[in-house]
Amino acid sequence: MFPRFTFNITHITGALTPWCRFTVFAVFFPSDLNTMNKEARLKATINQKLTETGERERLKELLRAKLTECGWKDQMKAQCKEVIKEKGLEHVTVEDLVVEITPKGRALVPDSVKKELLQRIRAFLTQHAS
């Protein structure tokens, strides 16, 4: 999907719908870094490093593979079928699916997958956090 930052980028114009984020590459204007506090700076740096080193993509692929392997994807597809039956095949929108699926999806990730991912993120952080 698209890499995203979790803080507001106020100097880039564009529509921000509730579930849509902009694709932004890891570029900072010097003024931004000065106005950010230490925490935000750390977060920004880590996100930048995640993208630059390709670790974000690797983590995404790992997560996708694990979720398919453990049956989460099939489970979620069944949930999608319910939504489709409810809303009708012709009229179902992405919004419908996202609103129904995302909370369930977050909750149904198996613990083992969650642990493994957190472990890898932690390893990355301890390596790159200065």
Place this chain on the structure above:
Amino acid sequence: MKMEEMPLSSPDNTKLEALMHDIYSELVEDACLGLCFEVHRAVKQGYFFLGEPDQESMKEFEIVDQPGVDIFGQVFNQWKNKECECPNCNRLIAASRFAPHLEKCLGMGRNSSRIASRRLARNNMSKSESDQEDNDDLNDNDWSYGAEKKAKKRRSDKVF
């Protein structure tokens, strides 16, 4: 900072933990969104339900469990006692003997050329023979396919 120096001061640690969970949540949400887009496209392009069996084909190919019939509903010995008319010689041959008969009749297959050449050889030999009894003897052997009789025939041929 070395990895061995794990015990960080508590506030830093909790901040890192929070950041870790933030990144994790982002990744999970990304996976969910990806799935939604994938499913939505499949629905709109019409291939979402393609992989599933529909009721009609399920009924059509249901396993049959009746006596005297195989699981497809076909009878086992249906063609055992039937007779077929040979297109070549127009005789009625039993179904189980039909294929070998056709082989001989049409002059195809492995043995038919051998038999034909044997017959030819014998006819050539017997043409030069004036002895009628010997001919009959040889002709009798024509319709047998046993290996021992072949050997006998050859020996008798050599003698002549």
